Amino acid sequence: MKELDFWHPVIQSQDLKDKPLAVTVLGKNIALFRTADGKVGALEDRCPHRRMKLSKGKVEGDRLVCPYHGWSIDRAGEVKAPIHNNEPMRSCATHYMAAEQHGAIWLKNAGADTPLPQLHKPDHRCAFVMRHRMEAPLEVVLDNFVELDHSVTTHLIFGYQNVTQASAEVEVDGDVMRVNHRGPQKQVSLPLKLMFGVKEGDWVQVPTEMRFSPVSMISEQLWTNDKEPGKVRSPGTQMVIYFTPVTDDITDVLTFTFVSPKLHKMMTRMPFLGRKVLYTLVDYETKLDQEMLANLADKDPNLRGMKLGRLDKPLGQVRTLVNRIYRGQPQPVRVAESA
Numbered sequence: 001m002k003e004l005d006f007w008h009p010v011i012q013s014q015d016l017k018d019k020p021l022a023v024t025v026l027g028k029n030i031a032l033f034r035t036a037d038g039k040v041g042a043l044e045d046r047c048p049h050r051r052m053k054l055s056k057g058k059v060e061g062d063r064l065v066c067p068y069h070g071w072s073i074d075r076a077g078e079v080k081a082p083i084h085n086n087e088p089m090r091s092c093a094t095h096y097m098a099a100e101q102h103g104a105i106w107l108k109n110a111g112a113d114t115p116l117p118q119l120h121k122p123d124h125r126c127a128f129v130m131r132h133r134m135e136a137p138l139e140v141v142l143d144n145f146v147e148l149d150h151s152v153t154t155h156l157i158f159g160y161q162n163v164t165q166a167s168a169e170v171e172v173d174g175d176v177m178r179v180n181h182r183g184p185q186k187q188v189s190l191p192l193k194l195m196f197g198v199k200e201g202d203w204v205q206v207p208t209e210m211r212f213s214p215v216s217m218i219s220e221q222l223w224t225n226d227k228e229p230g231k232v233r234s235p236g237t238q239m240v241i242y243f244t245p246v247t248d249d250i251t252d253v254l255t256f257t258f259v260s261p262k263l264h265k266m267m268t269r270m271p272f273l274g275r276k277v278l279y280t281l282v283d284y285e286t287k288l289d290q291e292m293l294a295n296l297a298d299k300d301p302n303l304r305g306m307k308l309g310r311l312d313k314p315l316g317q318v319r320t321l322v323n324r325i326y327r328g329q330p331q332p333v334r335v336a337e338s339a
């Protein structure tokens, strides 16, 4: 199994219009195009004739036409050349399977027998998807998303007020890793208290599930309060996040925000208060992570030499599971010194 045998979301659907688009996934340069009837095609971005970038070409009907000598290729990689009377040629161009789901375009290797992931709660709807490019290798990006220690200092409203009472319980169950984060909710401004129902003295709990085929994370936020024993409050959102390596050093994070039927109704009635505010917050908080990752002095994914704390426990497990399931390369993980 290779990484690209799993479906990976690569861009938002709205970014692919009638012109082809060049993308890079796992170091492979791919030309995306939309046929006249709206289907998405994905070809190696290199013409089989004399290596022109196909993403510089144009779409005619259901084919992508190379700008250099006019060879044309369809979604299945079938090649026709004017010099051969545009008869289908025996050799094919390298193509990928493409699909659209939840407002994103997904790719995988042609012929790979893996299903499109459906990780959201069945009654939830995708409100929006966004893509953030992180200037860091996959593991280093996952390190940021799998611990909430950083939320105290990095984030605006997401996460903890202080880290001293925070905890992270880690459990690996076959191919799934669960981390249950819990700590005192960060103090937030009055409008946000009103919007999300956050109260004084709240504790936030973030149950998170990670899967590695492809690498993804599902999480939600729940609030509890000692004054209301047994009561758990939820804003009605579920985040499903995919981590798509662009190269060894760059990772795209695609965040799908799913909302409960109740929240969806509210967002439809009040698009500004609902959708726009939620979109802006998710985007803003993710950009704060993006900035931290861009400014790391050393982006080597190796944990050796780091002084890890008690909330960094999931980092080693993540590497083991990424190597075993996603990369198909079981490798022992070196454990860093404790702080």
Ligand code: FES
Pocket: 047, 048, 049, 050, 051, 052, 066, 067, 068, 069, 070, 071
């Ligand atoms: S290089 Fe593409 S048609 Fe010649």
Ligand SMILES: [Fe+2]
Pocket: 144, 145, 150, 151, 154, 155, 289
């Ligand atoms: Fe973060």
